[in-house]
Amino acid sequence: MASPFDIEEIYPDDGGRPLRLPRRQVGNSPQGVTVTLLADYTLRTRAALPSAAIVALLAESGVSAAGARTAISRLARRGVLEGSRQGRRSSYRLSRAAAANLSAGGNWILAATGTAVPWDGCWTLVAFSLPQDRAAQRRALRGQLRWxxxxxxxxxxxxxxxxxxxxxxxxxAQLSPGAVTVFRGRHTELDALGHRAPVDAWDIAGIARHYQAFLRRWRRLLPRVTSGRVVGAAAVRTRTEVMDTFRRFPLLDPQLPAELLPAGWPRRSARELFAAIYDGLAEPAERHVRAVVARFADGVQPTIRAHTTADMLAGVAGDEGGADDPPPVCGP
Incomplete structure (x- = not known):
C-alpha cells in the first residue's frame, strides 16, 4: 500500500476555480506550513497578516526567511493568497477560493473520521479505461477517486x-466523459482458493499501524498540553504538526463500515486525541500569533482567532475585508 504521505492533494478541487493548493509532501513543505498557519488563525476572518509576521512565524517552524518569502510568492501566484500593500509594508491573506476550499476540507477531515454510518452490504464499483496517451486524465481520475x-x-x-x-x-463525469462506468451490487463469494475479497483493496493492518503510530506519538504530549506547559512558539508549532499529521487519515482510512474492520478500530481514539491536542493548544497558540503579528502591524492589528474542531465541523469561513481593502499586489 502506498504511504498516505505520498498523496498529492489533501483537500478537494475547488469547483474548477483557478486555485492550486500546495502539494502535500513527506514532511512539512514551506508552502504547506504557510497554508496551515493562515488557516489555523485567520480562516474565519480572512485577516491580512504582514508578510514580515508570516516570515517570523514560519521561522519558528524551521523555515528560512528566503524559503518563507518564496512560499508566500508562489502561493500568491497560485491564487491561494492575495496580497495588499500600504506604503512599504505588504500583507497577505487567504483568497476567498482558498478559504472556502480549506473550510470544506476541515469539515471533511472531521466528518470522515467520525462514526461510520450503517452499511447495506453493497459495493459501488467504478470501472474505467483510458489509453496511455491520456495519462494525465487517468492520474486526475485516480486522485479524485482516492479523495x-x-x-x-x-x-x-x-x-x-x-x-x-x-x-x-x-x-x-467531468473528469472522464465516456470512459467510466459506475454500478452498485453485492459481492458473491467464490469457493476457489485465492479469490480477492473487496475489502482486500485496502491494507487494513497498514492503516491500523498508522493510527497506532499517531496515538503513540501524541499521547506522550497530552499531559503537558492539558497542564498548560506547552506555550508560545511551541504551541503554534505543535498545532501545525498535529494538524498536518491527522488530516491525512481520511485519505488513508475511507470510513469503512464496522463490519469490515477488526474489533477496537483506533479511528475514534485518534480523532479524540487530535481534538484534545489541537483545541487544547488553541488559546496559547493564538496568544503567541497575536504577539508576533503585533510586532509588525502598523495601526489596527488584524483579527486573529484560533480555528477549532468545532469550527471545522461548522465549516466556518469568513471575510472581514471590504470596499476599503488596499490594492492587491503579486509579490511579497
Missing part, C-alpha cells in the same frame, strides 16, 4: 462501500 474514498481492487476497477453522491458523480 472520494475509493481504492483499486484491480487497475481499472475501483470500489467503495458507500454510494456515489450526486456531487461526486458530477465530478467523475
Amino acid at each position: 472520494l474514498g475509493y481504492a483499486p481492487l484491480y487497475d481499472g476497477l475501483w470500489i467503495s462501500p458507500h454510494e456515489l453522491t450526486p456531487p461526486a458523480r458530477a465530478q467523475l
Whole structure:
C-alpha cells in the first residue's frame, strides 16, 4: 500500500476555480506550513497578516526567511493568497477560493473520521479505461477517486462501500466523459482458493499501524498540553504538526463500515486525541500569533482567532475585508 504521505492533494478541487493548493509532501513543505498557519488563525476572518509576521512565524517552524518569502510568492501566484500593500509594508491573506476550499476540507477531515454510518452490504464499483496517451486524465481520475474514498481492487476497477453522491458523480463525469462506468451490487463469494475479497483493496493492518503510530506519538504530549506547559512558539508549532499529521487519515482510512474492520478500530481514539491536542493548544497558540503579528502591524492589528474542531465541523469561513481593502499586489 502506498504511504498516505505520498498523496498529492489533501483537500478537494475547488469547483474548477483557478486555485492550486500546495502539494502535500513527506514532511512539512514551506508552502504547506504557510497554508496551515493562515488557516489555523485567520480562516474565519480572512485577516491580512504582514508578510514580515508570516516570515517570523514560519521561522519558528524551521523555515528560512528566503524559503518563507518564496512560499508566500508562489502561493500568491497560485491564487491561494492575495496580497495588499500600504506604503512599504505588504500583507497577505487567504483568497476567498482558498478559504472556502480549506473550510470544506476541515469539515471533511472531521466528518470522515467520525462514526461510520450503517452499511447495506453493497459495493459501488467504478470501472474505467483510458489509453496511455491520456495519462494525465487517468492520474486526475485516480486522485479524485482516492479523495472520494475509493481504492483499486484491480487497475481499472475501483470500489467503495458507500454510494456515489450526486456531487461526486458530477465530478467523475467531468473528469472522464465516456470512459467510466459506475454500478452498485453485492459481492458473491467464490469457493476457489485465492479469490480477492473487496475489502482486500485496502491494507487494513497498514492503516491500523498508522493510527497506532499517531496515538503513540501524541499521547506522550497530552499531559503537558492539558497542564498548560506547552506555550508560545511551541504551541503554534505543535498545532501545525498535529494538524498536518491527522488530516491525512481520511485519505488513508475511507470510513469503512464496522463490519469490515477488526474489533477496537483506533479511528475514534485518534480523532479524540487530535481534538484534545489541537483545541487544547488553541488559546496559547493564538496568544503567541497575536504577539508576533503585533510586532509588525502598523495601526489596527488584524483579527486573529484560533480555528477549532468545532469550527471545522461548522465549516466556518469568513471575510472581514471590504470596499476599503488596499490594492492587491503579486509579490511579497
